[in-house]
Amino acid sequence: MDLVVDNLAVARGGLTVLEGVSFSVEPGQALILRGPNGVGKTTLLRTLAGLQPAVAGSISAPPESLTYAAHADGLKAVLTVEENLQFWAAIHGVGGVTDAMAQMNLTDLRARRAANLSAGQKRRLGLARLLVTGRAIWVLDEPTVSLDTASVALFAGVVRAHLGAGGMVLIATHIDLGLTEAAVLDLGPFKAKAPVATGGGFDEAFT
Amino acid sequence: MNALLIRDLRLAFRAGGGFGLGLAFFLLVAVLVPLGVGPEPATLAKIAPGILWVGALLACLLSLDRIFALDFEDGSLDLLATSPIPLEGVVAVKALAHWLVTGLPLTLCAPMLGVLLNLPGPGYLWLVVSLAAGTPALSVIGAFGAALTVGIKRGGLLLSLLVLPLYVPTLIFGAEVVKRGATGAEALVPLLLLAGITAGAVALLPFAAAAALRVNLR
Numbered sequence: 495m496d497l498v499v500d501n502l503a504v505a506r507g508g509l510t511v512l513e514g515v516s517f518s519v520e521p522g523q524a525l526i527l528r529g530p531n532g533v534g535k536t537t538l539l540r541t542l543a544g545l546q547p548a549v550a551g552s553i554s555a556p557p558e559s560l561t562y563a564a565h566a567d568g569l570k571a572v573l574t575v576e577e578n579l580q581f582w583a584a585i586h587g588v589g590g591v592t593d594a595m596a597q598m599n600l601t602d603l604r605a606r607r608a609a610n611l612s613a614g615q616k617r618r619l620g621l622a623r624l625l626v627t628g629r630a631i632w633v634l635d636e637p638t639v640s641l642d643t644a645s646v647a648l649f650a651g652v653v654r655a656h657l658g659a660g661g662m663v664l665i666a667t668h669i670d671l672g673l674t675e676a677a678v679l680d681l682g683p684f685k686a687k688a689p690v691a692t693g694g695g696f697d698e699a700f701t
Numbered sequence: 702m703n704a705l706l707i708r709d710l711r712l713a714f715r716a717g718g719g720f721g722l723g724l725a726f727f728l729l730v731a732v733l734v735p736l737g738v739g740p741e742p743a744t745l746a747k748i749a750p751g752i753l754w755v756g757a758l759l760a761c762l763l764s765l766d767r768i769f770a771l772d773f774e775d776g777s778l779d780l781l782a783t784s785p786i787p788l789e790g791v792v793a794v795k796a797l798a799h800w801l802v803t804g805l806p807l808t809l810c811a812p813m814l815g816v817l818l819n820l821p822g823p824g825y826l827w828l829v830v831s832l833a834a835g836t837p838a839l840s841v842i843g844a845f846g847a848a849l850t851v852g853i854k855r856g857g858l859l860l861s862l863l864v865l866p867l868y869v870p871t872l873i874f875g876a877e878v879v880k881r882g883a884t885g886a887e888a889l890v891p892l893l894l895l896a897g898i899t900a901g902a903v904a905l906l907p908f909a910a911a912a913a914l915r916v917n918l919r
Contacts (some may be wrong), residue, residue, distance in 0.1 A: 543783050546919040562783050566776025570708070572715040577708075585784045586702030623780075 495555065495633055496520050498655050499542070502551035503686070506537040510549055510686040517679055518559035521630070524653065524663040529681035535666035536564075538681070539633050542664070561629040563637060567620025575600055575619055578608055585624035594625035597652050601643075613640040621649055621695055624656075631662045638669045646671060702794055709798035711915035712771075719767055720787035723803040724761035724810060730756035733816035735773060742819045747883060749818035750828070750879035756814075757807045757832060758839060758872055764803055765843040766793050766860050769851040769914070778851070782918055788911035796837075796907070805838030827882025831895060835875040838899040841906045842867045852917045868896055 497520050498522035513535035519525050528537050541548050544557025569578050579591045595601045608616060617640050624632050632653075638646050638678045650671045653663055665671065733747055736751050772778040781791050810833055812825045817824045820828065846864035850856035874895040883887035 514759070524775060540779075543779075545779060545782060557783060558785065564776050564778065564779055566774075566779070568775055568777040568780040569773070570712055570777070572712060573708070576713075581704055581708045582780070582784075642759065657782065 498554040524676035588628035598622035800840035808832040824883030829880035
């Protein structure tokens with residue numbers, strides 16, 4: 495099943511930031527999204543993940559086939575590395591916690607509380623969560639923040655393994671992951687011409 | 702669902718999780734009120750049902766903003782919203798966890814605090830029954846309020862203002878049950894009304910709270 499995005503427009507704070515975004519990703523492919531700060535990369539990814547409605551256009555994949563990794567890792571400081579992963583594995587009804595820890599080089603830290611991890615270790619734990627969701631499409635927002643070179647390479651290997659297993663990956667990043675086979679999409683040309691306020695409705699009171 | 706309940710309970714009981722905060726507040730109210738109003742047994746017996754219910758209600762209110770705010774701040778709420786569990790289920794489980802951590806201990810400890818307030822003998826059973834029937838409504842209504850204010854920094858004040866009017870019917874009927882029970886009068890009618898409010902809140906508010914969360918997560 496391909497991920498086909500057709501003529502998508504997304505809005506942030508009631509203003510359309512991107513419009514006419516079209517791309518498709520096949521199983522085993524990665525797509526890297528680039529663009530200057532504020533162009534709407536995160537908004538686009540949140541729309542794909544189903545966290546906010548699209549202004550226009552269509553997304554072929556249901557939100558249930560995607561998993562989203564944001565700037566915040568969703569870790570609980572008082573739970574250990576293993577407990578954090580076990581929770582997300584149980585929520586998604588899949589196993590593989592030990593394997594996920596091994597792949598992200600967290601096995602030695604399994605009994606340590608997330609509060610006592612370094613920023614890079616927290617990030618590795620947040621990314622290890624992707625492995626216990628059992629979902630085919632990974633939507634990653636700046637996944638390499640606070641990772642060192644070795645960890646970036648480690649994560650690139652994990653992404654490659656996921657692609658090899660028929661998964662799909664969308665990455666918004668400024669750092670080269672070394673994924674030479676990945677397609678690159680520059681979001682600059684899709685910037686909304688003149689920001690127009692989207693239609694009213696009572697939702698406006700909450701935005 | 703079970704995993705979420707277990708995680709929330711685990712978080713509440715570990716250091717800094719907030720378990721015991723409501724209970725300590727309830728204890729303080731029950732200890733301080735006799736010191737404030739004087740030791741006349743007749744006066745205390747008269748105000749005991751109301752004070753115990755107001756104390757339990759305010760103790761519940763203390764920890765409401767934690768229901769969703771912590772998960773919102775660390776990004777877990779986004780991830781839960783995209784997880785296979787429906788958001789309505791997330792709200793229901795989190796409200797249940799809140800009740801197990803605040804409402805249930807308050808219900809179990811209330812008889813001991815009733816002694817401090819010289820609650821008349823027949824009232825103890827009604828106190829426990831009314832709190833058991835009423836505090837679930839406090840947690841569910843609170844979860845709804847917390848969902849409405851989740852994105853707001855220091856939304857505690859707004860949350861209290863939103864939730865307090867919704868707590869009023871529960872308070873009126875809950876205190877009425879204890880007041881009537883303590884004097885030996887017929888207390889079944891207010892108890893049934895109290896249980897009705899709880900049943901209605903438990904059935905409807907998770908849907909309203911999930912809708913509010915979806916809007917706030919955009």
